[in-house]
Amino acid sequence: MPPSSPEDALRAPFDALPDVDTMVRAAVRWHFDPRTGSPFWQDLARSLPFDPVADVAGAADLVRFPDVGDHLRTVPVRDLVPKGFGASAVPLVFESGGTTGAPKRIVELGFWRRTAHWIDRCLDEHGVPRAGPWLYLGPTGPHVAGYAFGTVAALRGGPFCTVDFDPRWVKRNPRQIVAYLDYVLEQAEWALRTQRIAVLWATPPLLVALADRPDLVDLVSSTVDTIVWSGVAASAETLHLLDHEVFPDVRLVGVYGNTVMGAAPQRPGEGCVFEPFSPHSVIEVVDPDGRAVPYGERGRVRVHHMSADMFLPNMVERDLATRCPPSRPGGPDGLSDVTSAVCSDGVLAQGVY
């Protein structure tokens, strides 16, 4: 029986989430209905060579949409707000990229709060204790991670300590990276020494820098229960060393994702396999022709985002990953061993976030 309105699917409770095809149809109905859709999609819909509401039946049709990523660099954010939220809705605004060239903007009207509730659940599944103080060594301001994880900590009853962390400045000044990481760690030390931090959020390069400071490693090992890492990829060897050699008594939970796609926390259990917030985020691992690779094979990451806030189909990321089978029947594919795609000059380009 189809849901009576798109909102039923878009806002479904976590134990009654629809399947991906139902979510696709709901998202299309919401965003392309002149009464509920955003001016941004209303405008773009006119240039589409098909009728989204009539012609899009499920996930397989998402690739018919253009990648609208570049439009997000210039569109006035008010135009991104779906009319269904009402004329008085005021969004939060977050950005992706922005180191070189204009950033992409997204609006937050509740999806990232919903994602925070979902991450909260995932952390329970990992056995992460509730209520302990968090230390967040990541970007805030225009970066959604600060808002999302601050919300997660609050939902879990954990005070949220932060530092100022500007990934764009570091990417622009790669020769200063060591000094910058030192500067962040110096601030982290005050919180670690005085606040009995239970959950430490950090990027892999920051954890690598921390691992080179025996005093801080001792401090983290003696107080921190869980390290949540995110922001950039960590290699298999890096994860192995962090997990078994540097922090053998600390739980490590990775969260893959970005501003545009959403979050994909690590599944509980052996190995580091990320699983998206399905059916809001769909992650595909595809070959150069855009076809899904077989399980166990590597390919380029392609994502689709479907929520009441935004509809962002068919966005090809710069990441490569291995496609993993679902952890349960009907569950979404996972992905592992994420690496940054090789740039044209043959070197890997990454930042600290």
Added chain:
Amino acid sequence: MRAIDPIGPDGVYRSRDRQVLSDVSGEPILELGLAPPLLVNRIVRRMRAADGQSHADRLAAIARAGALFAEADVDGETPEEYCRTHARLSGVPIRAATRALTAVREAAERMDEAVRAQRPLGVGGSTVWVRRGDVLGVLAPGNHPLPHTLWPAAIALGYRVAVRPSTRDPLTPARLVMALHDAGLNPGYCALLPGPHEAGGALLAAADLGFVFGSADTVAHHQGDPRVRVFGPGHSKILVTAEVDWHAELDVLVASVAGDGGTQCLNATTVLVEGDADGLAEALADRLTRLPVLPPEHPDATVPVAALPDAGRIANTFTAHTAIAYAPTYLGDDSAVLRPVVVGPSTAAPAVEMPFPCVWVIPWRGTDGIAPLRNTLALTLLTTRRDLVAECLHEPTIPTVHWGPTPTTAHDPVLPHDGHLAEFLMTTKTHTDRSAQLATTGTRRPAHVGRSSAAPVGG
């Protein structure tokens, strides 16, 4: 498939980060285990803490390692397999690796002599010669194996040396590091850290000093960093003045331009000619076009080979710079030979370093003086003009001056290559000792344990 993994003070470390390298025809030939920055930091820390070894024992181990490198099975690899795999992976003609077998052995045998040659004459008494650090990181090149004859001198000087190989040639440093460990060098003195791009930066940050081999961009990136010694493009040159009959010196010109495939920083990229520049360009081109087109592992191969996509990129770069059409010669197995080119004498585009034999022939007049000869790693002067030679010797941007028919590629492990390495690695210190005249209280001082970093080096 052969695998090369990181090698540290505790031996080979089987990394979970892997990369498969392909030969020039695109066939997988080697699996590389990678050391990400975290592993680099951990291994460098272990190197610092590892046991020391006496100068004499290090020299003996280096000498033995040179012999193993040249003659023995190292990690199950025969010298012949090393040479063949090197040629297939890098595309550099096999004669380069064959020459490396003897060059590495000779450099290792003569290490004591080489270190003594670098030692300032005034050292002794109250002047001691000490290292500027303990760990040297080397971001190694892949254009030719010979640069790997340089860094073992740092071990002789007491440094712990960690080498990040190029993906074009992890074979030479892997064989050398393994040979050094097999030869009895304390393993803390030498590590191999293949790694992704960011691991190179991590190595330089973790080490006290660095050697960086690379392009003009790499040079610019490290410009002004006093902890890094950069080895960039050589811009090596030959000057032929009018009174010299160059017809008789074509062998020197060909060896300088195209020796070992023309990929070394010592290979000449410019020939300056007083007089008949057109005639020389034509004669040189005639000799170079006769070099055979062969796969790199063929014993008679003299010209480098690249995978088709790489060859296409190299050709495009060359054409974009010179406006001269250039087509690599297809070998039939998805690889192509990069045949030599003589540019000039009338081309406006300035000389650039290409990864194949490529030389600019440029007219020179006495009134030009030595200005066009500046910034030259190795300069061969085919002239009888003593005043020019003297000027070049005084010119600080020309580290090597060969007078007479010596190819720019000439290599002697005892002579300075772009200056002596010790000029960067070592410093002198005043150390006076009047401790016998100290008034003491009679209480015993605690015994001091630990290695002294101020121990004089080189006997």
